[in-house]
Amino acid sequence: MSEAQTSLQDRQIDRSQMKVTDEVAIEINDMNKWYGTFHVLRDINLTVNRGERIVICGPSGSGKSTLIRCINALEEHQKGQITVDGTTLSTDLKNIDKVRSEVGMVFQHFNLFPHLTILENCTLAPIWVRKVPKREAEETAMYFLEKVKIPEQAHKYPGQLSGGQQQRVAIARSLCMRPRIMLFDEPTSALDPEMIKEVLDTMIQLAEEGMTMLCVTHEMGFARQVANRVIFMDAGQIVEQNEPEPFFTNPQNDRTKLFLSQILGH
């Protein structure tokens, strides 16, 4: 992790496009979720404005992954309200599919489709969900594959790529749907240290273009540099949130202090 952090600090980040607007992208009100009788998420209140880059961290089992998975309804919440881009999530499948096609998601284990080529992975959803003509979808896919710097792999299968390359393809696949919000669920946790940087670079590039991002990650270097807000979760609730500088230098809650001392201490 330390290698990735130092190399990130070398990079000059272009902040001209990183603007937080007043427009609300995601609004979560008093959201609660249970797994059986286990109360995973408790009274979550969170408003994300367009253009925000939020890093969510916390110990494992704190509910941070579950929180962002609720935003595109991969997990169902039992109480409270989630509104994404003006659409309130309910049991109505139409609403859910609408939100999902507007929100991109990147998983810890990439979840590329192994039976399809890289290009087919990227064109599948635009063709079948957005009804984009095949030719156009392929052009878009190549544009984003170039952006994540692997256009030459377009006709290979995911199994032939390294972890870092697969994760960049996964990002490109999400971008092909032209999402307005991107969710990252520990995108670098399953990667070799050498590959973390290439994925983080891609994410920084996205941030520079003004994408609204929610990242569950333990890459504190990324959080410091890119995030405009850091959220710390423990035991299913938001314990502390602040701008990165004060969050890291002057944490208020004891649990936050302990967590930060443990992950930054070594």
Place this chain on the structure above:
Amino acid sequence: MSKQSSVAFVRREMLPPAPPPPGQAGVLRWMRENLFSSVTNTALTILSLYFIWSVLASIMPWTLNGIWVAGSLTECREIRDARGLETAACWAVINERWLQLLFGFYPTDDKLLSSLFYAEPLATAGGLEAVFGAASNATDRIEFVGMMKGDLSNFTIFLFGYWRPLLAVALLVVAVAPILYSSLPRSLLFFSMLYPFVGVFLFWGGSIWGPMTVAIGLAAAFFIGRFFAKRFGLLGGGIAAVAAFIFIFLNPLPFIDHGGLFPLFPHVKDVLHSIIPFGLSAIPSDQFGGFMLAIIIGTSGIVLSLPIGILLALGRQSTMPFIRWVCVTFIEVIRGVPLIVWLFVASTLLKYFLPPGSSFDALLRVIILVTLFASAYIAEVVRGGLAALPTGQYEAADSLGLDYWKSMQLIVLPQALKISIPGIVNTFIGLFKDTTLVVFVGLRDPLGLTNAIRATGEWNGIYWELYIFVALLFFTFCFFMSRYSMYLERKLQTDRR
């Protein structure tokens, strides 16, 4: 790394890749390593060789000395003794009766045979009138061919007398090939879609308007369904399609006597047939038999049970309790009862549940039950494939906004079915062999026909030769299926390098 004087080590030059050590192959080396590596292994090798030799020594003379031309088993034995052989297979029974084993009592096209081979002898004899008298007619002619058919070689009868089933099976190969091999042109798939109607027409004969109206009816139902689906959603489209289907389709169906079911709608088929009469002589199902029967029941069962099985597997995983409950009950009930019981149900009990006055073709009943039986097994095999798929795949498909059917069609099923190929083909091979069970409900499958052949005076007491022939027929097909499944698995292996 050789000996190092200290712990510190820095490599100045990277090693280039080197070729692997020279060949480990060679017959002698292989034999030494695999057959004679120790005293025990040497002893086992010798024992195995002795075993193989003794088996072959007892089978091969019998097989290779076989007598191919004889009129009866007694004649076979006389020839054997005359040649001074100890044992000899009597392949003559195959030589004489292979047509029967392939086609059962399916009638030959005697009209064609007579016009091809007996037009001249008849003409020189002064025509039919001279042979049968002045009042001769077509029946006499066919009778005449029946008497003369002994003169034709079996192969001639195979090619011309049985041209209908022969052509049907040949076209079946053409129809199936583009489904099995994606390298063939996709336009052939259009013929694959047409084939069921072509096949039915060739096998069963009758008016061409029977299968034609069914095909047109299905196409119409499809387009009407699609038209309504655009306006009233999937459910409306489905209802419209089923309604159109029943209206156009059910009446010309030759298998259901419509008197009881839909007496109000006109027989479209009959109307069309009276305008343009064209068809082949109708052959009822009870004349079907032989290996042809196995092919008909086997392929229809295979083709129909796969989609039904997939739907059942998806239904079993459904979050809707009613659908799940229906699918589970269906699978467990069908699977929990032996196939032979279901076949008896098909042949006897089913008619009690149908409206009075309607009759149901015996072969069709068997096809339906074999299909349902196989689909319950396919459902479980596919369920295994669905369960083996990582949840990440479902989540990725969901997160891209694909709805249930699209994510099943594009993401989940292609992978789940690939995992299930060995199990699916296993079920298909089982189904294909189980078609011999129809002998118990009165259909003449190849095994039943061996009994019929034995019942004749000439071949009374002959077993092995007939069974070996039938076994080889089945083995050829099953072996092909097994090889094909291996080919398919290799071809679809994209997740590894």
